[in-house]
Amino acid sequence: MTLFIDQVTKKYQDFVAVDNLSFTIEKGAIFGLIGQNGAGKTTTFRMILDLQETTEGNITWNGTHINSINRDVLGYLPEERGIFPSMTVEDQLYFFGELRGQQKKKLKKEVDYWIDRFELEDKRKAKAETLSKGNQQKVQLIASFIHKPEFLILDEPFSGLDPVNMDLLKNAILELRDNGTTILFSSHQMDNVEELCDHLCLLKRGVSLFTGSLLDLKKQYGKTKLTIRTEIPKEVLERLEGVKEIHVGKDQYTLTLINESYAQSIFDFVSNGKYIEKFSLDYLSLEEIFKDKVGGTHV
The missing domain is CATH 3.30.70 (Alpha-Beta Plaits)
Known part of the structure; x- marks a missing residue:
């Protein structure tokens, strides 16, 4: 299962948000897409998710055009968080799982596992609006992959997390990768990108300044x-x-x-x-x- 972005450009009238972007992400890889605000990261995510069309170029998943695949193979954690304030943690996860075509009975094992994994057992019946910002972030993160997607996009997943919860998230990302999930994520915290990613794309104003392995990038400087x-x-x-x-x-x-x-x-x-x-x-x-x-x- 490979994500292939081939000479993709996205224009909004005269503004070029993404300019002739190409990169490949192999199955089971963790790939970093980094850049300043406005570099084109979120636009790229939205094109991969087929929420926006490309102006030029193609995006394929395992050889199939992105607009023809089963949407349930994708998972997405947007930078703009959005969970239901009056819904409990447990109900929230079942809701998002069922929304992605999973049966509630089959979701129970996953819901129980990740609630325990993210130390939310005592918050299981709590409404989201009563949770700390960090715990809300953990709930939304679980919701993005509760349906076991093949390809997962995480947009600024570490935002608002303390060091302990950040480690929980890093370990979860590595576990998902080890279980075969392909992960694309962005973060302004470069130490997290450096720790998790073997390959990355560095964007500036929609243009790739570098695409390849982290080690090759470092070797450019010596x-x-x-x-x-x-x-x-x-x-x-x-x-x-x-x-x-x-x-x-x-x-x-x-x-x-x-x-x-x-x-x-x-x-x-x-x-x-x-x-x-x-x-x-x-x-x-x-x-x-x-x-x-x-x-x-x-x-």
Whole structure:
């Protein structure tokens, strides 16, 4: 089961929301679609869901045009949340499952499992309007996949969640993937994208700046992030050859290098043949790369 987006463009009169976009998502993958607000992410989601037509190009699922597939194979968590305030958690999940063609009797196992999995057992009979924002988010998330979709779109799924609930969600996403669900999601929290996704598409004003594996994106920049712990003053370090800039942390420095070839000479200088407590060379984080590519600044 593969999602194939082939040279897709979406225009609203003279405004181009998505411009000649192409990418492929293989079965069981977690794929990230990232970009600033207005980059075209939600428009792309709506075209995949056939809520909007493409102006040009094609979208297919397992070789079938997206407007000809059974809609029940899709699941969607929109950024704009929408659950029924006066309906209980349990009834809400049964309602959305039945809406997607599932029988209530067959839904019971899934409803019970996910209510327990998301620590909502004591809220089972509670109305949605009485829940915290985080618990409402969990209910709507479960509702998006209670019918076991083959393909699931999650638009900003981590919004409003505390760190504990965020971990619950991450583990649920990985479990869904391991059970064969293909997942496409967007998030402004780049650490979550970096943790969950092997492949991604980076959008800016509807245009793909990069589509491919996260590792390939990082390799474009090389290992230029050097973290060291030393008593050598910043003023001395910033004069070393190959150092672009230095960030001073609580007990360490983070140096951005012109390229990784300068790391050896910096190591030799800092260590001077002695033990050095910390010297770590790594790729830039996805957030740093995102700011560089999308923000137009140089990291």
